[in-house]
Amino acid sequence: MIVMTTDTTTTPARGLLPLPERTARLTTAAGALVTALSTGLAWTWSSDFPGDLTYNFSPAGLQLVTLVGGLLTLLLAASALGVRGLQWLTPAGRNAPTLLAALATFAATWFTLISIAVQLGGLINLEPGGLLAAVASLITLLGALALPPDTPGDTAPAGGWQRFTAVLAASPVRRRTRELPSWAEILIIAAAFAAGLLAFTYGIDTDDGAPFVGYLLFMVLAVPALNRAGLIARLTALTRNHRGVALCAAFLSAASFPFTQDTDQYTIIGANILIFATVALGLNVVVGLAGLLDLGYVAFLGVGAYAAALVSGSAESALGLHFPFWAALLTGAAASLVFGVLIGAPTLRLRGDYLAIVTLGFGEIFRIAMLNLNGTTGPDITNGAMGIPNIPNLEIFGFNFGEPHEILGIPVATYGNYYLLMILVTAFVVLVFRRAAASRIGRAWIAIREDETAAIAMGINSFRLRLLAFALGAALAGLAGTVHAHVVTTATPEQFQFAGPQPPNSAFLLAAVILGGMGTLSGPLVGAALLFLIPAKLDFVQDYQLLLFGIALVLLMRFRPEGLIPDRRKQLEFHETGQLDVPDQRLPDTDATLGVTKAKA
Amino acid sequence: MTTAPSLAPATDTVLKADGVTMRFGGLTAVRGVDLTVGSGEIVGLIGPNGAGKTTFFNCLTGLYVPTEGTVSYRGTRLSRKPHLVTQAGVARTFQNIRLFANMTVLENVLVGRHTRTKEGLWSALLRGPGFKKAERTSEERAMELLEFTGLAHKRDHLARNLPYGEQRKLEIARALASEPGLLLLDEPTAGMNPYETRATQDLVLAIRAQGTAVLVIEHDMRFIFNLCDRVAVLVQGQKLVEGTAEVVQADDRVIAAYLGAPVDDNTTPDDAADPAPTAETPPTTDAPDPGGAPSADTAPDATPPADRPAQGPTGDTP
DSSP, X not given: OHHHHHHHHHSOOOOSSOOOHHHHHHHHHHHHHHHHHHTTSOSBSOTTSTTOOOOTTOOOTHHHHHHHHHHHHHHHXXXXXXXXXXXXXXXXXXXXXXXXXXXHHHHHHHHHHHHHHHHHTSGGGBOHHHHHHHHHHHHHHHHHHTSOOSXXXXXXXXXXXXXXXXXXOOOOOOOOSSOOOHHHHHHHHHHHHHHHHHHHHHHHHSOTTHHHHHHHHHHHHHHHHXXXXXXXXXXXXXXXXXXXXXXXXXXXXXXXXXXXXXXXXXXXXXXXXXXXXXHHHHHHIIIIISOOOOSOTHHHHHHXXXXXXXXXXXXXOSSOOBOOHHHHHHHHHHHHHHHHHHHHHHHTTSOTHHHHHHHHHHHHHHHHHHHHXXXXXXXXXXXXXXXXXXXXXXXXXXXXXXSOEEETTEEEOHHHHXXXXXXXXXXXXXXXXXXXXXXXXXXXHHHHHHOHHHHHHTTOOHHHHHHHHHHHHHHHHHHHHHHHHHXXXXXXXXXXXXXXXXXXXXXXXXXXXHHHOTTOSHHHHHHHHHHHHHHHHTGGGGGGHHHHHHHHHHHHHHHOTTOSSOOHHHHHHHSOOTTTTSOGGGHHHHHHHHHHHHHHO | OXXXXXXXXXXXXXXXXXXXXXXXTTEEEEEEEEEEEETTOEEEEEOXXXXXXXHHHHHHHTSSOOSEEEEEETTEEOOSSHHHHHHHTEEEOOSSXXXXXXXXXXXXXXXXXXXXXXXXXXXXXXXXXXXXXXXXXXXXHHHHHHHHHTOGGGTTSBGGGSOHHHHHHXXXXXXXXXXXXXXXXXXXXXXXXXXXXXXHHHHHHHHHHTTOEEEEEOSOHHHHHHHOSEEEEEETTEEEEEEOHHHHHHOHXXXXXXXXXXXXXXXXXXXXXXXXXXXXXXXXXXXXXXXXXXXXXXXXXHSOGGGXXXXXXXXXXX
């Protein structure tokens, strides 16, 4: 008994498997190397499996995921082994990221091989290359499981689950040892965004079904690996130093997406993601900044879409007008703005839950009103359930958005045009959001969200500012709605529901904001992209789509309540970490003052 | 009567509350209270718990609309909208700290500047030179206030992470950012240790030195009597006494209100008969209330009058 206790207190915390630390590291590195190499071999003999994994020396499809995973694990393991020149890869934890990367590689590889076996009927369909990949990724994982936790606790954790969480625990990011020149930092930002674009393009281009699930499995584990390694924290710090550059890089990489596409198959998804993301960002003004729960936000997208549809020259339009695009854009935004003020003025005097109920009602009223304005149950304005179809393609300065074009010598498909147009609208909304948030008005919104009574006592006219947030959010949604009407070419009531399996609906919008991170700029954009892409790609689970989606939301809110890209405030709110909010350069400062107060005492 | 209170109303009146009455249904929380605060004056408002001090504050700042009576600031009647009250020049702090917990220290003070800046949404979106200038001035002014309250080194901390005493200071800095002519402090030293209380006392004096009148609710008698030119006592919604510290301290009714009626002959036999239980029981019932040893400042108000007939007079003599 005594021996046991001394044993547990003196020995450093162990990994999950009993292996010497150095052996474990070497095993991991070697396994990762072999895993990466195995993607050079054919995994199966038949090209029936999507992605065609039948070539030697030419990784394709899901093999690319395994290749990237193997290399990532290898690099992280090498960095943990102390290889010179790789230390920058792990500014925070060393072992947790290695384990997560190994896990990601293992999951993606085994998922691929199992789905090959299942889809093609039996293990016989696996080539030796595939078996090698299976064994190598398993060995990598076993090696990584033997790595000790990054932050050895005071007492050895007792239960298996505790040991598991200890091994995966995050550790604080170390201070930077040397400063990089400014151009190098900008290069790193550019490279990071390019890598992000590549990863995203790969995801959007993968075939539905098994390949996308494999990709998703990998990403779900690999991104936390990068996070545990501290790379994401480093990148965030860099982008904070070079905000303008980071924004440019983000938009350039986003704008280059249609140039990577030959057909319209995925550019339409891209365009829809941007519309969805823009509306989510508009909702973020209302929910994230001003703290107003709006459950009927999609109605403002609908108002914009209908307004644009009515004035954009559709043959079925009751008005029969054909405005130029800029005028239609303004009409859509203005119509939404008017509705925002009309709904907001009487209801924004209410607090909290009441507002949510009223907005929920408004969303449904809008949809049903559009259904009923069909000529039989009301005046014929919206054509009822049929909607306003055949909205002609946009034409700006003779540039017809309905035809493929060559831009800078690279062919861009039809929806690529709309995608690029939408990029401009998104950029505008991003600009509005950023500038509004970082101003007297934005501070007043946040103050109202934090404590309305105190905000009023500070001289903030809470009703007026809430109305302003509501109206601004509505106008931004109307703006996106205008483009939405042109992209889908019809405006029907059923596009603007409270909840449904297709993304632009109020529930999904709210989920995108909360999932991404309330009050942040990039949060809703990322959240919206995921919320659109995942349901679109997981078509084959149609019946269970909403169920899986719900489970994913619950899990995310349990383990990361602040959202994927948290507001600094929220992060601190949900994870009490003492003084971690203190900016880097101010740490010595506070130490000094601590000393002073101690001296005084 | 010393010179300070007689001088102050003569100069000019910052705040004048006239017969303020606040009823909640059948309950009259504040009944016909008159109060004036002269410029450059520090006026204290004391009274037992539940006397209606905070309700009275809320009536002054427009958070409650008084059932009867008027409140005027520098001769003009105050609006019934709280944000307009602040704009007019009356700022306040709260009894239970109400900072914007997830904003940084600097942002909190910048929010306080809201009424003194005009930049609207268009200005924020277009970012003209006027906007940048206004932001810079606001930030400079906010930093001055943080220097003034000694929080400048914590400008980028979240308000929620400040220690208690500094949160109180920040709330004062935020209120000062609205450039008030009158500052209402609702128990600024509640929960502070003697060291912090003294620092707050200096801070309030420094605020007065800058020309801002102060009306302060407080339970810490030493703090009030050291600081205030005039003290008003509120008991059960009514103003009992108003005057200098000496006048209020000497008033029997105040002592009675805080500690119960003076000990009469019917209680003395009990005291004489068994002094041991009365001497021993109060500390035990008292221990969880104040932080450490029961001090003369905090003890009287912390316990209901009826609990401690024996200790009352001894507690008040210093």
